[in-house]
Amino acid sequence: MTFERLWSYGLGAALIVALLLPLAGDPRADSFPFSTYPMFSGRQSPEATIPHAVVIDADGERSALPPVAVANDEVIQAFETLRQAVRQGPDATARLCARAADWYAGGHEGQARVEIVSDTFNAVAYFDGEKQPVSTEVHASCEVPR
C-alpha cells in the first residue's frame, strides 16, 4: 500500500464521514462547513415576524434603514443580527439602535429617531395587497446624534 493510496482513502473517508455525521444529530443544529442544510426545511406558517431598524424623521416620516445600518450589505445577516438582538433583550437592542443611529447620522442631517421594531405579517396575504402588519412591537428607541 503506497502513501498515495493510503492518503486517497484517508482523506476521502475523513471528508465523507464528516459530511455524513450531521445526519446522526439534530437536523436543525447547523455548522460550517459540515451542515444539515436546514434552511427552508421546517413547517412554515404564513405568519412572519420581521425585525427592522426604522428611522422617523422630524416630519414623522417613517422609513426602513438598509441592512448596512445594523450589520453589512448582506440582508440575511442584517435580519439575523436584528433577530439576535431582540432575543438577547433590551441592552442588545439598545446597542443595535445606537449603531443604526450612528450610521444614519453619518449621512443625514436634521432631527430623527431610530427604532428597532418587529412587524408581524401574513406573508402570503402581503403579496395579495395586505401590506400592513397585523402587529408591531417596539424593542428600542434612540435619538440620532447631531
Next chain:
Amino acid sequence: MTLAARLDGWWRTPAPAKRLAVLRLLVGGFGVGYVALRAPNFVSYASFDDSQFAPVGLATLLDGPLPGVVLRLLVAATLVAGVAFLAGWRFRVSGPAFAVLLLALMTYRNAWGQVFHTENILVLHVLVLGFSPAADSLSLDSRGREDPGDEARYGWPVRLMCIITVLTYFIAGETKLRVAGLDWITSDSLRNFVAYDNLRKVELGDTHSALGGLLVGHPWLFPPLAVLTLAVELGAPLALLGGRIARVWALLAWGFHVGVLAVMAIIFPYPLLGIAFAPFFAVERLPLRLPARLARRLAPGWAARLR
C-alpha cells in the same frame, strides 16, 4: 473481481492530470474572485458587537471575535495563497495553505448568527484540490515537465469532489423529510417559505422576486415544485453512476438553482456558475484558446500544454 477490488477501481479510476488542473483553475479562480469581491463584507465583521459572535465549526476554538487587524490579515493571506493556488506555484505549500485559510475565513464569516450555506461546497472542493496533485499540469510548478497523463492519483480527487457535491444535495433533501416528513410536500410550507423569504427582503430593503410574490397566489403550484426539489436532492447519488446520468443530474441541479434565483432571489454563485458540478464533466476538453493566447505571452512553456 471482488467487491473490494471493484470499489477500489471505481474510487481510483484514472483521470487526466489536466482534468484535475482545470478544476483547480475553475475552483481556484472562483475562490480568489469571491474573496476579492466580498472582502469588504468579510472585514465588516470586525465592527459587529461581540455579543453577536456565535461561533460554528473551527471558530468554536476562538475565545472571542478576532481583532480587526487579524481579520484583515486573514483576508489578505487568503488572497495571496489563493493566487498561488490558482497559478499552481509552490503548490505543496500554497495548496494546503489556501485550503486552510479559506476554510478559516469562511467559517469566521458564518460565525455571526447566520450560517449562509453558499460556501460549503467551495470550501470542501478547495480542501480536496489543495491536498491533491492538482498542480501537476497547467501550472507554474509543472513548467518544463511532460504532462503526466491519466493516473489514479488524479482520479480519486475528482471522484471525491463529485461525492461532496452529491452528498450536499442529498443531505439537504434528507433534512427536509426528517424535519417535516411528507408535510413538506403536501402542506403549504414551501409556499409560505417563498412568501416569507420575499417578504423579509422587501421589508429590509433588498431585491426580492416579483415572480415569487406572484406565484404564492397559486398554492397548487407548490406541491409539484416541492416534489421536483426533493427529486433533485434525494436523486443526487444517482450522479455517482457517471456518464449521461451524472450530466443530466448536474443540469437538473443547476436548473434548480436557476429556479431558486427566479422565485426567491437567492443566489448560490458557485453552483449557478456551474463550478459545483464541473467535476462531473471532462473539463480538460473545455475550449482554452483565449487562456492559451494569454499564457503564451506570460509563460510560453506552460502555454504549450493548453493546446
